[in-house]
Amino acid sequence: MSDFLNAVISGTGFGSLYGLVALGLVVVFKSTGILNFSAGALMAVGGLVAASVGHGFWISAAVAIAVVAAIGGTANLVVMRPLLGRGLFPGVMVTIGLASILQGVAGIKFGHQATFLDSPVGQASFGLPMHTTVSTTLLVAFVISVTATVVLSVAFRRTAVGLQLRAAASRPEVAAAFGANPTWIFTYAWAAAGALAALAGALLASLTVADLSIAAFALRAFSAMIVGGVDSLGGAMLGGVLVGVIELLAGTYLGNDFRIPSTMVLLMVFLLFRPQGLFGSPEVVRP
């Protein structure tokens, strides 16, 4: 029983980080129609930048968020803009190319030695009833992730940029006719995706180590995005948590080899039986 609870608790914590990245995927996919395969590289760069700053977690994370948000925004202006309306394939390939460039540059800049990042609260954990323990870092990660989700959701609903973003996502021409500038709006979306990935990367770096292998976590974010529904922010976070819990349960009861396959089975089940995810709206196919 305590194994089960520990897996659920840790899974929720790690899952909230997948959810953060999935939020970024959703924002970009909803607004620009681009499936962002560079999310993992953005995470890794975020973690590496944070670890290289070396002024405690909060300042380091803030620097990383600023840097990666700038990378995301610049990427939109330089390489994503020509792809608008060209369908899925070009977007996926260009983001893969971007990921490749980022990983190469990060490899040169930061080397391949794993570095460490201070935890936001010190590496402690506290016990709960029924022999369960909670890592305080993971708890902080969870709180930050949920806060970021709430802030972003409110910003989407209540701010002018959020409104313009939703308008540009659903009808770019109409939104432009009413004075929204899609170029800048999509740049904000990419910057937000970069910031979210960097935050998740910095938190992961403080939980594990900072190196390029952080990029591999983005795979779970794709799973989280589909599970939550590709057009729902809260869904992405909840999808992330579900993916994290399933992953750690599989790791606890079946062995670590089963962690990634379990998330892929979850992804496949949703794709086949509920492609709109938990909270997404069903895709309308126009013949």
Next chain:
Amino acid sequence: MTSLTAARVPAVTRWQLVRWVGLAAAAAVAIGLPDVLTPYWTLIATNAVLAFAIAAPLNLLTGNAGQFSLGNAAFLAIGAYTGAFIALKLDFQLPLALLAAAAVGALVGLVVGLPSLRLRGAYLLMSTLAAHYLVVFAAQRFQTSQFGAAGAIFPPLQVGGVDLSSDRAMYLLILAFAAVIGLVIHNIMHSGHGRALEAVKARDVAAAACGIRVRRVKLVVWSLSGAMIAVAGVLQAYLIGAATFEYYTLDLAITSVAVIIVGGLGSLGGSLLGACFVTLVPVGINRLSEQYGGQVGGQDQGLLAHPLELQTIVYGVIIIVFVIFKPEGLIGPARSAGRMVQRAVGGARHA
């Protein structure tokens, strides 16, 4: 184009003659390559030909039929492990290993293609991503249970007592296989099946309205490309000398997608040009790095001191540049050059 009675066969135009002579010359050069190249360059040529044999079926699936897949590394793994089981555990010869790999590849291709009947676009791509990881996981379990942690070690290739493990023999074997793949795909593309694929890519609902059995066409092309890539996987494993599950990464799958992007989507010649280009770029960077890059007194000499990272960066830049600026790929300029030659020698394509 050709009619049944000999009397009505149109005269061979000069352009057709040029094409045939060109093709024959290319074949002669391809076969003669290992006799003039060093073993190092023969291996590179082998890799390029193999990259073509892997990318061409993927191009049929993605470029012609519009089914975007990241599952090709999984099919290479399926081929490699099926081949390993047949050849190493059951001690059968290569031909049977290839046949078995084709059969398993076709079957798994069918299964991986099933979601394409319900899903499109990003959802379909995600399902191939999931399939990739599930197949590689299965390969990992299979490897551990059958071959141990080091993977399946392939002995030097022998068929019927004839040693085929030399650089030259491996090259010629893979070249022959690539030629068969190329011929099969060429014939598919220039038949009604090929046009059905293009119709399914353009708009499957309209294709169905035209009497094309869309579900069947989709499943056949998934299955066929799966079989062909799996067979290539057996040869690749023999070339490498081992099958280890760590080799079959998503990056490996992406490499083949890069080949068809750089070469040209939906074009057989594009697959070939892309395969050569993507194989040669890292070789070129390594050369540059060896000549100018070295570290002097422990000091980095700029980018060229990091050949691996530089390869990664250049690879990313190439993908982006081709997608944005040359979406038709290398085959675009190649076709224009072909048309210029055609005009120069005169004679319309169809006399």
